[in-house]
Amino acid sequence: MSLKPGAIITEPGSSVRYETGSWRTFRPVIDANKCTGCGLCWLYCPDAAVGKGKPPEIDYRYCKGCGICANECPFKAISMVAEERE
Amino acid sequence: MKQVLDGNEAAATAAKLARVKVVSAYPITPQTTIVEKLAEFIANGELDAEYIKVESEHSALSACIGAAATDVRTFTATSSQGLMLMSEILFVASGLRLPIVMTNVNRSLSAPLSIWCDQQDSMAVRDSGWVQLYCENNQEILDTTLQAFRVAEELLLPVMVCFDGYILSHTAEPIEIPEQAEVDKFLPVYKFPNPLDPEKPVTMGPLGVPEYYEEFRYMLQEAMHASKEKLVEVDKEFKKRFGRYYGLIERYRSDDADVILLTMGSLSSSAKEVVDTYRKRGEKVGLVKVRSFRPFPVKELIGALGQAKAVAVLEKDISLGSAGGLFLDAAASFINVKPAPLMLNFICGLAGRDVSPLQIKEAVRAAAKAAETGKVRRAVRWLGLREKVVGLKV
Numbered sequence: 001m002s003l004k005p006g007a008i009i010t011e012p013g014s015s016v017r018y019e020t021g022s023w024r025t026f027r028p029v030i031d032a033n034k035c036t037g038c039g040l041c042w043l044y045c046p047d048a049a050v051g052k053g054k055p056p057e058i059d060y061r062y063c064k065g066c067g068i069c070a071n072e073c074p075f076k077a078i079s080m081v082a083e084e085r086e
Numbered sequence: 087m088k089q090v091l092d093g094n095e096a097a098a099t100a101a102k103l104a105r106v107k108v109v110s111a112y113p114i115t116p117q118t119t120i121v122e123k124l125a126e127f128i129a130n131g132e133l134d135a136e137y138i139k140v141e142s143e144h145s146a147l148s149a150c151i152g153a154a155a156t157d158v159r160t161f162t163a164t165s166s167q168g169l170m171l172m173s174e175i176l177f178v179a180s181g182l183r184l185p186i187v188m189t190n191v192n193r194s195l196s197a198p199l200s201i202w203c204d205q206q207d208s209m210a211v212r213d214s215g216w217v218q219l220y221c222e223n224n225q226e227i228l229d230t231t232l233q234a235f236r237v238a239e240e241l242l243l244p245v246m247v248c249f250d251g252y253i254l255s256h257t258a259e260p261i262e263i264p265e266q267a268e269v270d271k272f273l274p275v276y277k278f279p280n281p282l283d284p285e286k287p288v289t290m291g292p293l294g295v296p297e298y299y300e301e302f303r304y305m306l307q308e309a310m311h312a313s314k315e316k317l318v319e320v321d322k323e324f325k326k327r328f329g330r331y332y333g334l335i336e337r338y339r340s341d342d343a344d345v346i347l348l349t350m351g352s353l354s355s356s357a358k359e360v361v362d363t364y365r366k367r368g369e370k371v372g373l374v375k376v377r378s379f380r381p382f383p384v385k386e387l388i389g390a391l392g393q394a395k396a397v398a399v400l401e402k403d404i405s406l407g408s409a410g411g412l413f414l415d416a417a418a419s420f421i422n423v424k425p426a427p428l429m430l431n432f433i434c435g436l437a438g439r440d441v442s443p444l445q446i447k448e449a450v451r452a453a454a455k456a457a458e459t460g461k462v463r464r465a466v467r468w469l470g471l472r473e474k475v476v477g478l479k480v
Contacts, residue, residue, distance in 0.1 A: 005242050005309070006183030007302050008280050009289035 015062075020047055024065030026080035030055040034077035041069035041078060087263050093254035096224045096261060097163065097189045097247070098123035100231035102133045103269040104187075107158035107276075110138035110149035114168040115201045116251040117191040121163055143168040147175040147186070154184040155290060157281035159235065162186065165251060166193035166207045173211055176244075180215025180306060182291060185238035185245070185278070187231065188216075192351065192402075193251040194437040202438025203251035204402035205351060209411040215306050217313050218380040220351045221249040225261040229330055230377075232264075235273055236320045241309050242279075250352040250402075252438065264328050272327055314381045334383040337390050339365055340372025345453045346394045346427070347373045348387075350412055353400060353434075353441055360446040371450055376412060384419040391416070394427040395457035398449040400469070402435040409466045428456045434469035445469040 004010065028050075030041075037054025049063040050056050055077070070078040091099060098120045101109070109128070111121040127133035138149045143164050154160040164172060169190055179186050190208050194200040208218060217237060221227045227249050234245040249255065280288050294302060317334060325331035338358050340346050347357045354375040364371035374390045376383065391397050399413040408414065413431035420426035432449045435441040449469060456462045473480045 003298070003301055003305065004280070005305060006181065006290070007292055007294060007298070008182075009292055010280050012287070013289070 015047070019061045020064040021049075021059075021061045024060070024063060025083055026065045026067060027060070027083050028058060028063065028065070028067065028069050028078050029081050030058070031077045031079070034075045036075055036077075038074070040072050040074065044068050044072045087265075088260050089263050090258050090260050091224060091228075092119075092256050092258045093221075093224045093227050093249050094119040094191065094256065095123055096228040097231055097249075098127070099263060100228045101161045101187075102127050103264065103266060104159060104161070104232060104235045104273055105133070105270075106135055106161040108136045108138060108150065108153035108160045109162065110140055110146045110153065110160075111162045111164065112140055112143045112146045112168060114143070114165045116193060116203075116255045117163045117165040117168070117189065119255075120189055120191070124161075143171040144175060147172045147179060147188075150186045150188075151175065151179055151182065151184055152282075154179075154186050154278065155182070155282045157276065157278045157283075159239075159276040160184075160186050161188070163189040163191070165191045166195055166201075169207045169211060170195065173214070176211055176214040176216060178291070179244045181302070183242035183306070183309070185235075185242055185276075187234045187238055188244065188246050189231065190246050190248045191251045191255045192248055200437040201251075203253055204436045204438070205248070205250075206403045206436070208246060208248045209403040209405070212380055212411060215243070215310065216380065217243055217245040217310070217317075217378070219245065219247050219317075219378055220376065221247065221254065222352055222354045222375065222377075224254060224257075224259045225330070226332060227254065228261060228263070229324065229328070230332070232269060232273065233317070233320050233324055235276075237313055237316050239276055240320075241313050241316055243309050243313055248351070253352045262328075262330075268327060272324065310381050314378070314383065317378055317381075332377055334376075334378040335386045335390060336375040336377065338373040338375065340374050340390060340394070342370055343372030344370045344395045344457050345372075345450055346391055346397045347371070347446070347449065347453075348376065348391070348397055348399045348412065348416055349373065350376045350379060350401060353402065356441060356443065357400065357446050360443050360450065363443075364450065379412070379415075382415045382419070387416060387419050388423055391427055392420075392423070392425060396428040396430065396453040398430050398432055398453040400432045400434055400441070400446065400449055402433075404433050404436075413466070428453075428460070428462050429465065430456060430462060431466040432469045433466065439470055441469065
């Protein structure tokens with residue numbers, strides 16, 4: 001991407017381009033044995049980073065690690081694991 | 087066609103010849119007659135433009151920003167306190183890369199209140215990302231203003247054309263007015279890339295988060311550097327069409343000079359007279375005039391001043407707590423460069439005080455003494471200062 005003089009943006013804003021996954025310090029990890037596929041995590045995720053499914057897939061490019069899914073999961077199937085640098 | 091015009095009329099005539107589409111300005115002495123003249127041109131049908139009345143200079147430049155972004159050629163003019171009130175918006179105009187052309191008729195700053203000429207106003211906003219060109223006479227005002235639109239629009243940079251209040255703004259000289267058809271060929275119809283257009287929305291002035299801001303500042307700096315070459319290119323094309331050329335700097339009898347006066351604006355004319363009197367006596371004194379202060383012509387000044395023994399920088403401004411702005415940049419040009427001349431700074435002509443040939447000669451004598459001894463006792467001095475009234479021993 002090359003920047004335009006004067007910081008003009010010629011296309012509408014898009015969260016697709018903005019990979020908020022770089023913000024993450026805690027990563028949600030789903031325990032497939034506990035997950036019932038109820039879809040509450042999909043519903044609550046503010047970045048639409050959680051898919052539907054049993055267990056759902058998480059798109060870590062956009063998951064900023066807010067932990068809402070882990071907090072909302074009625075079956076305690078999601079745990080937040082600290083990200084570690086390799 | 088020749089006409090007798092004062093500096094302000096020359097600036098207004100240039101804006102008319104450039105077929106500006108929007109003028110937005112607020113009256114301030116000594117600029118007022120520029121926008122009065124433009125209002126007259128618009129009222130009597132000589133100029134097809136919108137005149138936006140505003141309640142302040144802050145709004146005047148803001149209106150120009152909006153207009154320029156919608157793809158029309160835009161012009162404004164101001165002075166002194168007006169420029170200060172605009173200062174916030176100056177940085178917005180350059181940051182948005184809007185090619186607005188503005189005349190600044192140089193006038194001193196309050197307090198004490200003064201309506202008379204010096205260059206403290208434009209010097210105070212030298213870091214705002216505007217190209218700054220200083221004119222020596224009324225012909226240069228008209229020609230530089232026309233050139234300013236070309237440079238501004240080709241590089242997406244705002245350009246400030248500066249000239250001395252009263253000394254030029256209210257003094258009439260015969261000047262050559264180019265034909266409208268010729269100006270139309272020199273200045274093609276203005277075209278802003280990605281203008282504001284409801285059919286094709288764009289975002290202007292977004293948040294510059296830390297990951298982006300630095301790049302935009304770098305791009306602005308690169309455009310300012312590129313404007314040096316562009317100024318020369320446009321100047322050369324102007325010469326082909328209209329026969330007059332100015333350069334980033336002017337070298338006046340300076341090629342073999344031991345002592346060189348460095349000036350900006352109308353002061354250059356008086357200083358040239360002084361140079362002539364020294365030359366008549368066979369003394370190697372010359373002058374270099376800076377026309378483009380932003381971008382600063384570093385390479386050109388190294389070439390023009392490098393062989394001199396001493397340079398006296400005469401200027402009508404002071405960066406309080408340091409030295410004159412022209413002096414600071416000229417001195418900085420020689421950092422890491424050898425040979426470098428000794429440099430002296432003479433603050434003079436503040437708030438319309440006359441700079442007499444006697445004072446200019448005082449500067450030449452001081453520079454000649456430095457050249458002879460190889461020493462500078464005091465780098466920054468004031469010319470024409472009434473020492474007794476400020477408690478100095480004479």
